[in-house]
Amino acid sequence: MVDHLTPEQRRRCMSRVRGRNTKPEILLGKALWARGARYRLQVKLPGRPDLVFPGKRLAVFVDGCFWHGCPIHGEIPATNREFWEKKLGDNLARDRRIDAELSGMGWRVVRIWVHEIKQGVAVAAEKVMVAIRGCP
Incomplete structure (x- = not known):
């Protein structure tokens, strides 16, 4: 993937990335x-899930395609490739570790890709509802 922004434009863009209350999270919510x-x-659980259903012990994460390595859209930038391979690989390992930690605590985890919400929030919401109905 070729970066069409200058380093300064990329820095400004990335500095505006926020960790919560993103548009996809709000739409799904x-x-x-x-x-x-x-x-x-923002419940204090490992990984700070985006949405938590305490009574159902269900944690929902809304994962961005770039940062969490979406198999469809998660491309590694051509610029500084070695850095990004390590960074994104570490993110994937952290996601797996958080899933395992939550599972060990008796929680179920659902991960929704941002592109799923963009394609149709109703389908993404139904995926979560199925998990809710499947909880005891």
């Missing part, structure tokens, strides 16, 4: 709320 699903935000 609204879709779930409309379906009657009640959740908590």
Whole structure:
């Protein structure tokens, strides 16, 4: 993937990336709320899940395609490739470690790709609802 931005433009763009209350998280949250699903935000659990259903012990993460290595859209930049391979590989390892830690604590984990929400928030919300209904 060729980076079409100058290093200064890329720095400014990346400095604006936020870790919570992103548009995809808000869209998914609204879709779930409309379906009657009640959740908590920013609960102090490993990995800080984006949405938490405490009664169902269900943690939902909304994963960006770039940062979490989406198999469809997760391309490694051509610039500084070695750095990005390590960084993104570490992110994937951290995601797996968090999933295992939460599972060990008795939590179920659902990960939703941002592209799933962009393609249709209703389908992404239904994926979470299926997990909610499947919880004891």
